[in-house]
Amino acid sequence: MNILHEFEFFKPKSKKEALELVKSQGSKAKVLAGGTDLIIQMKEKMIKPDAIIDISDLEELKGIKCKEGKGAEILSCTKLADIEFNADLQKKYPALTHAVGQLGSNQVRVMGTMGGNCCHSSPAAETPAPLSALGAKVVIESVDGEREMTIEDFIQGNRRNDLKEGEILTKFILPEPVKNSACRYGHIGLRNAMEIDCANMAVNIELGEDKESIKSVKLVMGSVAIRPLVSQAVPALLVGKKLTEELVIKAGEAAQSEAKPISDVRASAEYRKEVIGALARRLVKEAYEAAKEA
Numbered sequence: 001m002n003i004l005h006e007f008e009f010f011k012p013k014s015k016k017e018a019l020e021l022v023k024s025q026g027s028k029a030k031v032l033a034g035g036t037d038l039i040i041q042m043k044e045k046m047i048k049p050d051a052i053i054d055i056s057d058l059e060e061l062k063g064i065k066c067k068e069g070k071g072a073e074i075l076s077c078t079k080l081a082d083i084e085f086n087a088d089l090q091k092k093y094p095a096l097t098h099a100v101g102q103l104g105s106n107q108v109r110v111m112g113t114m115g116g117n118c119c120h121s122s123p124a125a126e127t128p129a130p131l132s133a134l135g136a137k138v139v140i141e142s143v144d145g146e147r148e149m150t151i152e153d154f155i156q157g158n159r160r161n162d163l164k165e166g167e168i169l170t171k172f173i174l175p176e177p178v179k180n181s182a183c184r185y186g187h188i189g190l191r192n193a194m195e196i197d198c199a200n201m202a203v204n205i206e207l208g209e210d211k212e213s214i215k216s217v218k219l220v221m222g223s224v225a226i227r228p229l230v231s232q233a234v235p236a237l238l239v240g241k242k243l244t245e246e247l248v249i250k251a252g253e254a255a256q257s258e259a260k261p262i263s264d265v266r267a268s269a270e271y272r273k274e275v276i277g278a279l280a281r282r283l284v285k286e287a288y289e290a291a292k293e294a
């Protein structure tokens, strides 16, 4: 597992310098944030970049702004551990901080970033489902300016996303959670830590003024399609209704009907479908109960 190939190493001192380097080096370069995915890919010779642009220490790309009534901004190179333990995020977005806390191990979370997790764009990644359920957007920058899009538009497939040559992901924008709403995250893996999920899911439920009928629901599945899968069937089933045990069971079946898992070393497609049903039943119930208390 040695890194056999040689590469140029750049450590820009500012975001501006990083963007210029990303532009001038083009497709032969890779950006390094925490390196917890990139270095493994290099060691396993899956990729052989000619240049590495290390943005891990850029203070301009680190930080969390969480303001009362105004959502939150998380800069892309903020370490996962800093997100996991941020008290404001824990209060406002418990599904996200819980998901981040399930990623890898302490060591991985101290090095890795949410920008890296989303830019790696693995179908089994921990953070895209909760980010999507919460309505998060990503900000992408180049020397020519910036653009933003939803996380589900950004991630386009297995290790494919909408980053163009010369761009880096600089920021996540999370909207303020709406009144009477709650989001919950769950995952199943082969063990409790240091595992890649067999399947994961986030469910965000908003209740009406009566605090019983469901006004909106966003259920997002991970690791059962080539990109985060936003359910159409579950909102069609639940919106306008009060949750009952029968509807909980039907929600599980609806999510299962949409999942398109594959069989691989971590789980069979059949097992993943079972997991999706169980996660949907549990998380719909949990998010609904939490929304009543919100």
Ligand SMILES: Cc1cc2nc3c(=O)[nH]c(=O)nc-3n(C[C@H](O)[C@H](O)[C@H](O)COP(=O)(O)OP(=O)(O)OC[C@H]3O[C@@H](n4cnc5c(N)ncnc54)[C@H](O)[C@@H]3O)c2cc1C
Residues within 6 Å of the ligand: 030, 031, 032, 033, 034, 035, 036, 037, 038, 039, 040, 076, 077, 080, 102, 103, 104, 105, 108, 111, 112, 113, 114, 115, 116, 117, 118, 119, 120, 124, 125, 126, 127, 163, 167, 168, 169, 170, 194, 195, 196, 197
């Ligand atoms: C032991 C171990 C366990 C793990 N467990 C999990 C797990 O349970 N769940 C999970 O989801 N992941 C897991 N991972 C994968 C990894 O830790 C995460 O995906 C992590 O969030 C990657 O972040 P990073 O900063 O290290 O990314 P890097 O490795 O630095 O980068 C990953 C990719 O994204 C690109 N990139 C990074 N940041 C940017 C940016 N700002 N703009 C543009 N491109 C960028 C890089 O060029 C590279 O292609 C695990 C890894 C290890 C080693």
